[in-house]
Amino acid sequence: MKHALVVGGTGMLSEVCLWLCSQNYHVSVIGRNTVKMSRLIEQVDKGKITSVLVDYNKVNLLDIHLKQTIHENGPITLVVAWVHTGGEQGLAKIIETVEQPSEPWELYHVLGSRAKLSQVKRELCIPKNCHYLQVQLGFKLEEERGRWLNNHEIAEGVIKAIQRKAPTSLVGVLEPAEFRP
Numbered sequence: 001m002k003h004a005l006v007v008g009g010t011g012m013l014s015e016v017c018l019w020l021c022s023q024n025y026h027v028s029v030i031g032r033n034t035v036k037m038s039r040l041i042e043q044v045d046k047g048k049i050t051s052v053l054v055d056y057n058k059v060n061l062l063d064i065h066l067k068q069t070i071h072e073n074g075p076i077t078l079v080v081a082w083v084h085t086g087g088e089q090g091l092a093k094i095i096e097t098v099e100q101p102s103e104p105w106e107l108y109h110v111l112g113s114r115a116k117l118s119q120v121k122r123e124l125c126i127p128k129n130c131h132y133l134q135v136q137l138g139f140k141l142e143e144e145r146g147r148w149l150n151n152h153e154i155a156e157g158v159i160k161a162i163q164r165k166a167p168t169s170l171v172g173v174l175e176p177a178e179f180r181p
């Protein structure tokens with residue numbers, strides 16, 4: 001079975017975790033809140049999701065937990081990461097720990113509407129084996145106003161991005177800027 005890691009999979013990426021399970025992935029999910037984690041796990045057959053209950057800012061602990069799930073469930077070949085500003089060290093640790101010289105893997109980096117995609121990419125140390133792809137979250141236009149995307153729209157957009165494998169994808173729109181909520 002293939003092994004995927006979803007960072008922030010108990011929040012807006014919950015539906016992405018469920019979809020990956022349906023695509024025959026074992027899914028390791030990073031989050032801190034045990035109630036949110038249980039709510040996700042109870043939606044799939046037993047053993048399909050491994051909870052990685054850790055604060056990704058605690059990089060030493062994160063490394064230990066990641067190595068454990070890799071040991072138990074095999075090399076990770078797909079990562080979907082929604083990491084808040086300030087969590088850059090956590091993402092760098094994930095990249096370092098997931099990387100395996102013999103195994104190519106994909107990283108879908110989910111980013112907010114203000115992210116500068118090329119700058120974000122430049123600032124990350126992407127190993128040769130890693131296929132790095134970005135999914136930017138914009139907003140939704142509705143009649144005469146803009147509103148933020150809901151969890152379902154975000155998950156749907158991320159799933160489409162994984163299916164398309166395009167280097168960059170946009171969920172919703174970024175223009176007209178004056179409609180930004």
Ligand SMILES: NC(=O)c1ccc[n+]([C@@H]2O[C@H](COP(=O)([O-])OP(=O)(O)OC[C@H]3O[C@@H](n4cnc5c(N)ncnc54)[C@H](OP(=O)(O)O)[C@@H]3O)[C@@H](O)[C@H]2O)c1
Pocket residue numbers: 007008009010011012013030031032033034036054055056057082084087112113137138139147148149150151154
């Ligand atoms: N452009 C847009 O339209 C847009 C963009 C962003 C967000 N939103 C909306 O705003 C809502 C709230 O956004 P949100 O950023 O709070 O997203 P969220 O996905 O609902 O929550 C953040 C996720 O990351 C995990 N997380 C956060 N910090 C962590 C840490 N230090 N270590 C480990 N895991 C961590 C959380 O788990 P724990 O709680 O267990 O730590 C949770 O799974 C979303 O649900 C979405 O609907 C819209």
